[in-house]
Amino acid sequence: MNWKTSLRAGDVGAEQRLELSCRKCGAVRYLEPAAILARRGGDQLSLGQVEARARCTQRGCKGMMRMMLVRKGEASGFVGGLA
Ligand SMILES: [Zn+2]
Numbered sequence: 001m002n003w004k005t006s007l008r009a010g011d012v013g014a015e016q017r018l019e020l021s022c023r024k025c026g027a028v029r030y031l032e033p034a035a036i037l038a039r040r041g042g043d044q045l046s047l048g049q050v051e052a053r054a055r056c057t058q059r060g061c062k063g064m065m066r067m068m069l070v071r072k073g074e075a076s077g078f079v080g081g082l083a
Contacts, residue, residue: 024063
């Protein structure tokens with residue numbers, strides 16, 4: 001998944017959003033790029049690094065999250081092959 005290592009939060013367009021789904025329990029939450037950028041050093045992290053650090057927020061789960069880049073307005077429109 002090259003886009004995860006080549007893209008940073010600042011590269012995510014306004015019409016896109018980051019979706020995190022738990023590999024363990026399947027819970028889904030959305031991550032605003034602005035929230036990543038607000039963290040110290042957040043603008044230096046690739047999305048792959050953000051994904052690696054993300055943990056499920058469900059009570060007692062703390063599972064690893066899978067990140068997807070989706071276009072706003074689509075239920076599950078994976079956007080791949082970004083330049
Ligand atoms: Zn979970």
